[in-house]
Amino acid sequence: MSTNKRRIAVLGSRSVGKSSLIIQYCQNEFVESYYPTIESTFAKTVNFKNAEYDCEIIDTAGQDEFSILNSKHAIGIHGYVLVYSVSSRNSFEMIQVVYDKIINFCGVTDIPCVIVGSKVDLEKSRQVKPEEGQKLATDNATAWVETSAKSNINVAKVFELCLSEIEKRTPNNQAEPPASRCVIM
Numbered sequence: 201m202s203t204n205k206r207r208i209a210v211l212g213s214r215s216v217g218k219s220s221l222i223i224q225y226c227q228n229e230f231v232e233s234y235y236p237t238i239e240s241t242f243a244k245t246v247n248f249k250n251a252e253y254d255c256e257i258i259d260t261a262g263q264d265e266f267s268i269l270n271s272k273h274a275i276g277i278h279g280y281v282l283v284y285s286v287s288s289r290n291s292f293e294m295i296q297v298v299y300d301k302i303i304n305f306c307g308v309t310d311i312p313c314v315i316v317g318s319k320v321d322l323e324k325s326r327q328v329k330p331e332e333g334q335k336l337a338t339d340n341a342t343a344w345v346e347t348s349a350k351s352n353i354n355v356a357k358v359f360e361l362c363l364s365e366i367e368k369r370t371p372n373n374q375a376e377p378p379a380s381r382c383v384i385m
């Protein structure tokens with residue numbers, strides 16, 4: 201069985217639960233306290249659809265509308281996980297902003313991407329309906345799922361969907377992500 205390397209970047213507003221999602225996935229634990237991320241990378245080997253994937257998952261600092269996309273989060277990345285919290289309308293609105301920044305930076309019209317509505321255990325403070333998340337994903341031709349890192353709901357699903365979105369667009373196990381079509385002159 202051959203091993204394929206897949207680099208996945210996780211982006212979204214501050215405090216939506218990006219680190220918690222990755223830590224629950226890679227280390228099977230949930231930490232209640234909040235430590236803002238600067239940047240860290242996690243590794244996990246995943247068996248998915250009869251293939252083995254060496255995943256490198258990049259946890260990024262929270263973005264806002266004024267953040268400039270770090271080129272490290274666009275070059276050499278195979279797939280994206282864009283996270284909002286279902287209890288924050290603001291974080292949901294940031295998804296399209298971040299998605300457009302990636303598309304523009306990479307000079308493409310389509311990227312392998314999963315949009316994730318996190319913290320579904322906070323149902324009482326929900327501000328974003330599932331239908332809205334689903335529609336945003338359909339409009340941008342991405343996958344979508346709601347999760348809870350705290351209650352361990354759909355956490356592995358996020359990364360399986362991401363691998364699946366990558367595979368859909370990767371002809372015959374081509375190992376390298378498509379090069380950016382942006383030329384600096």
Ligand SMILES: Nc1nc2c(ncn2[C@@H]2O[C@H](COP(=O)(O)OP(=O)(O)OP(=O)(O)O)[C@@H](O)[C@H]2O)c(=O)[nH]1
Nearest residue numbers: 215216217218219220232234237262319348349350
């Ligand atoms: N109730 C609930 N709280 C969560 C969940 N996931 C994360 N949190 C909490 O939300 C806060 C922020 O979580 P982080 O994982 O640090 O968020 P982040 O998106 O990595 O934050 P930045 O690094 O600032 O971008 C922490 O207090 C977590 O315990 C969840 O699924 N449910």
